[in-house]
Amino acid sequence: MPLLAASVACAPALAQDAKAGRIKASSQCAVCHGQDGIAQLPTAANLAGQQEMYLVKAMQDFRSGARSNEMMTVVAKALSDADIANLAAWYSSIKVTVQPPQ
């Protein structure tokens, strides 16, 4: 079965990252940002469907102190580069559709 094994090993890395990100998001981010990335607090951002690069930069900026927020400044300090990549993969994988008011 070497061919099958090879095809499994070459499964898209993004899916793995998103899955790990979903698990971490569920335990550490969902209280404020919602299980599906829709904010639960008026001062929190919707993360669902944000672009991966934007999300990575936001978390890096909170971690470095370039961007400041009472909650995120604390939370981001504990995020590794892998955590940030996984969380960005997860939130950016959520499809968003918009409906402007008439």
Next chain:
Amino acid sequence: MPLLAASVACAPALAQDAKAGRIKASSQCAVCHGQDGIAQLPTAANLAGQQEMYLVKAMQDFRSGARSNEMMTVVAKALSDADIANLAAWYSSIKVTVQPPQ
């Protein structure tokens, strides 16, 4: 017709603000953030359906320099308090539905 006049004058302010915000957004924000608040650049945020308080703070922070971004640092300097309120009313009025990956 004093009663009718009064009821018109008491129409929700939010709708007026959102309409003004839509016009301003269309001319000044849409190139990066899309006509409906969905980002057109990988480093730009989706603004559709973000909460009003979050949006106001984001624009105020870019304007004050508390938050920094190559584009927004320039754009936000030209926004009045009314512009910020109107833009926040507009983008927060866009309904968003999410569909997480299976």
